[in-house]
Amino acid sequence: MMTALCGALLLAYAGMLALCQGLERHYKQVWGKPPAIWLRRSLRAAGWLLVGLSLYASAQAWGWAMGPVGWFGLLSISAFSLALLLPYAPRLAVYWPLVGLPLWGVAYWLAV
Amino acid sequence: MNKLKRADAALAIGSRLLAGLLGGYVFTYALTAALAQVLPFNRVDALLIATLLSFLFYTLAIIWAFAASSTWRAWLGVPLAVPLALIGFWPQLLERLA
Amino acid sequence: MKQTFTQSMAWLHTWGGLLFGWPLFAIFLTGTLAVFDQEIDQWMQPEIQRQAVPVALAAERAVAYLQREHADVEPWNIALPNERNPGLKVTAGDRRRGISTDLDPQTGEPLLVRDSAGGGFFFHFHYTLNLPRLAGIWVVGLVGLVSLVALVSGIVIHKKLFKEFFTFRPNKGQRSWLDAHNAAGVLLMPFHLMIVYTGIIIFGLIYLPAALQALYDGDIATFYEEYIEEAPHHHGPSTAPLAPLVALGPLLTQAEHRMGPLSGLSISHPGRADALVEVRRVLGNRIALTKGQNMVFDGVSGQLLAGPPELRPSVLTQRVMFGLHFAQFGGYPMRWLYFVCGLIGSAMIASGLVLFTVKRRRKYLVEGRAQGVGDRLIESLNIAVVAGLGVACIGLFWVNRLLPVELAQRAGWEVRLFFVLWLLSLLHAWCRPHVQAWREQLGAAAALCLGLPLLSLLTLAHPWAESTRLLVELAVLGCGLLLGWTAWRVGGKAEQNVARRSPRAVAEVG
Numbered sequence: 001m002m003t004a005l006c007g008a009l010l011l012a013y014a015g016m017l018a019l020c021q022g023l024e025r026h027y028k029q030v031w032g033k034p035p036a037i038w039l040r041r042s043l044r045a046a047g048w049l050l051v052g053l054s055l056y057a058s059a060q061a062w063g064w065a066m067g068p069v070g071w072f073g074l075l076s077i078s079a080f081s082l083a084l085l086l087p088y089a090p091r092l093a094v095y096w097p098l099v100g101l102p103l104w105g106v107a108y109w110l111a112v
Numbered sequence: 113m114n115k116l117k118r119a120d121a122a123l124a125i126g127s128r129l130l131a132g133l134l135g136g137y138v139f140t141y142a143l144t145a146a147l148a149q150v151l152p153f154n155r156v157d158a159l160l161i162a163t164l165l166s167f168l169f170y171t172l173a174i175i176w177a178f179a180a181s182s183t184w185r186a187w188l189g190v191p192l193a194v195p196l197a198l199i200g201f202w203p204q205l206l207e208r209l210a
Numbered sequence: 211m212k213q214t215f216t217q218s219m220a221w222l223h224t225w226g227g228l229l230f231g232w233p234l235f236a237i238f239l240t241g242t243l244a245v246f247d248q249e250i251d252q253w254m255q256p257e258i259q260r261q262a263v264p265v266a267l268a269a270e271r272a273v274a275y276l277q278r279e280h281a282d283v284e285p286w287n288i289a290l291p292n293e294r295n296p297g298l299k300v301t302a303g304d305r306r307r308g309i310s311t312d313l314d315p316q317t318g319e320p321l322l323v324r325d326s327a328g329g330g331f332f333f334h335f336h337y338t339l340n341l342p343r344l345a346g347i348w349v350v351g352l353v354g355l356v357s358l359v360a361l362v363s364g365i366v367i368h369k370k371l372f373k374e375f376f377t378f379r380p381n382k383g384q385r386s387w388l389d390a391h392n393a394a395g396v397l398l399m400p401f402h403l404m405i406v407y408t409g410i411i412i413f414g415l416i417y418l419p420a421a422l423q424a425l426y427d428g429d430i431a432t433f434y435e436e437y438i439e440e441a442p443h444h445h446g447p448s449t450a451p452l453a454p455l456v457a458l459g460p461l462l463t464q465a466e467h468r469m470g471p472l473s474g475l476s477i478s479h480p481g482r483a484d485a486l487v488e489v490r491r492v493l494g495n496r497i498a499l500t501k502g503q504n505m506v507f508d509g510v511s512g513q514l515l516a517g518p519p520e521l522r523p524s525v526l527t528q529r530v531m532f533g534l535h536f537a538q539f540g541g542y543p544m545r546w547l548y549f550v551c552g553l554i555g556s557a558m559i560a561s562g563l564v565l566f567t568v569k570r571r572r573k574y575l576v577e578g579r580a581q582g583v584g585d586r587l588i589e590s591l592n593i594a595v596v597a598g599l600g601v602a603c604i605g606l607f608w609v610n611r612l613l614p615v616e617l618a619q620r621a622g623w624e625v626r627l628f629f630v631l632w633l634l635s636l637l638h639a640w641c642r643p644h645v646q647a648w649r650e651q652l653g654a655a656a657a658l659c660l661g662l663p664l665l666s667l668l669t670l671a672h673p674w675a676e677s678t679r680l681l682v683e684l685a686v687l688g689c690g691l692l693l694g695w696t697a698w699r700v701g702g703k704a705e706q707n708v709a710r711r712s713p714r715a716v717a718e719v720g
Contacts, residue, residue, distance in 0.1 A: 137418075140418065140420075141418060141420040142420070144418060144420035144421050144424075145420040145421060145423065145424035146424075147421075148420070148421035148424045148425050149424055149425070153524075154522075155425045155426070155436070156433070156436045156437055156522065156524060156525070157522070157523075157524040158421065158425060159421040159422060159425050159426070159433065160421075160524040160525065160527070160528050161524060162420070162421040163411075163414050163415060163418060163420075163421050163422075164411060164414070164527070164528060164531065166414070166418045166420065166421075167355065167358065167407065167410050167411065167414065167417075167418070168407075170355060170418075171355065171358040171359055171362060174355070174356075174359050175219070175222075175359060175362060175363065178218050178219070178221070178222045179215050179218050179219065200420065200424045201423070201424055204424075204427065
């Protein structure tokens with residue numbers, strides 16, 4: 001349950017991050033220059049995909065009845081943490097799921 | 113703002129407040145009863161569906177009271193409540209008249 | 211003056227938000243704390259220790275005690291040890307007003323446990339504001355309704371809802387407060403809409419019995435019969451002959467098999483031929499709130515007579531809505547989600563209240579006006595409601611450890627001191643300049659939170675013998691750090707920047 005839960009949280013944050021970086025003002029906030037159109041579109045698509053995967057992971061953690069409820073909570077808290085983190089530590093906000101997601105992947109593979 | 117304008121504004125706000133909270137309650141009560149009567153379900157189901165929706169109606173009624181273009185129109189819910197109450201309580205009304 | 215839809219909604223959001231924001235913050239904060247009400251109960255009654263005693267044995271001990279001490283006072287109620295509540299408690303007579311005793315589940319002997327308001331106080335305050343029950347329910351309902359209006363109007367007036375979805379710009383005075391308020395509001399919108407609407411629905415039939423009047427002529431008894439299949443129960447004393455009470459073990463096993471972990475049982479007419487045993491489950495096995503949906507057994511033969519009742523879809527929908535508000539499902543991870551969302555929601559309300567005064571101060575600065583008494587009152591109420599309530603809440607924990615264990619009506623005294631602390635915070639807020647008042651009260655709350663483990667160490671022999679108590683104190687420490695950081699930030703650079711900036715035209719932000 002904990003593995004699925006951590007996965008759901010990481011995926012939710014990563015998804016929100018991608019959607020956020022798909023917005024011009026926040027991409028500029030982190031990288032200093034505006035994103036290319038194709039990059040924006042890819043980030044948004046990736047964001048929605050990750051958010052969808054997060055729902056699946058939530059359902060693995062809580063079942064399909066409670067899963068969606070937990071999913072909304074995870075999405076909201078991830079988005080809020082991201083919004084608060086961005087102005088203070090933009091690189092950290094972006095990089096930590098890049099480290100966290102593979103780490104979790106290893107943990108998941110070990111647990112299975 | 114001079115004193116007269118302030119009194120006017122206060123009256124308008126007070127009227128809309130009452131229109132929203134009290135008028136809105138009356139309207140929602142009648143609408144909920146009407147909905148409960150009209151829904152083609154078992155009466156437990158009809159009661160629950162109508163009641164679960166009622167607070168959405170009440171919220172919108174309060175929004176209306178403040179969004180309406182005049183303080184008179186803000187009270188629209190009250191006259192509307194009359195036909196709704198007739199629909200909602202027609203069995204009780206028939207009993208009274210019989 | 212003719213206003214646009216957005217302008218009228220802005221007015222409604224501002225004033226509805228201010229006036230109803232004060233009670234709403236109190237409701238939201240205590241509701242958030244109530245998520246962990248049973249854990250706080252455990253912290254506040256450290257005399258109760260968790261023991262690995264099978265449920266059947268604990269039940270037998272309880273029955274033996276009741277037969278010895280209260281053979282004629284019925285019904286008997288037994289609260290069984292479970293995950294969130296490790297104590298064994300018996301009540302003879304009415305569940306709320308009868309004679310209650312905490313027992314050691316191993317020996318069946320009474321325990322001396324301090325009488326405490328417990329986490330249950332936060333739960334009770336949350337839906338009644340400590341007013342008489344029905345009055346409180348109506349007031350809280352009204353606040354909830356206005357909160358719905360505030361949420362809807364807030365969405366309407368937030369012009370750049372999607373553009374500024376992730377936007378937070380700190381250290382910019384009023385702009386930052388608005389950003390914070392918007393972020394906490396928009397990003398948690400599903401939670402806010404859900405929690406407020408489901409909260410109102412719980413007492414929905416009390417507030418708006420229109421459908422009950424229309425379809426049942428107000429006959430609530432008949433409605434309840436059709437709503438959920440009714441289980442057999444007794445009213446009044448028994449005239450049946452004497453008969454021994456059934457052994458509870460097999461009953462409880464059967465009930466647990468069917469319903470999951472059990473929370474307790476009631477026995478009416480114990481020792482008589484018509485005895486009934488009603489078994490309750492721990493809430494949270496499913497989202498739908500299963501309160502009152504119990505299994506009833508014959509108290510002599512042990513035969514299952516009724517339950518757990520099947521729910522028709524409309525009833526299930528309503529119970530799911532209740533369950534979404536009660537937040538008993540999904541285990542501790544879900545509980546923590548609700549807690550964090552509740553804290554962020556409380557921050558949304560608080561930031562809105564602060565935004566009102568920040569905006570007003572800036573407007574007065576530009577216009578060269580001085581503050582009136584009304585403005586000072588609003589400032590003081592903000593401080594007392596947000597920071598002062600925080601002080602009172604953590605103060606309740608301190609009072610729980612400091613009051614003598616044997617004090618008569620101890621729980622009442624805990625509650626009284628809670629309100630004394632809160633009232634003192636209002637007086638303090640009125641007398642001190644507003645920035646200092648914020649700092650001092652937030653700082654006091656932080657200090658009380660951070661000092662809690664020290665208090666436990668000084669007042670208890672084994673303060674952290676139970677993991678629940680340790681976790682509660684760790685959570686309190688976390689809150690203390692948050693409060694401390696907030697106290698440190700208040701009156702920091704941002705406020706000074708705003709004061710130094712030369713007056714400009716006040717822009718009405720959407």
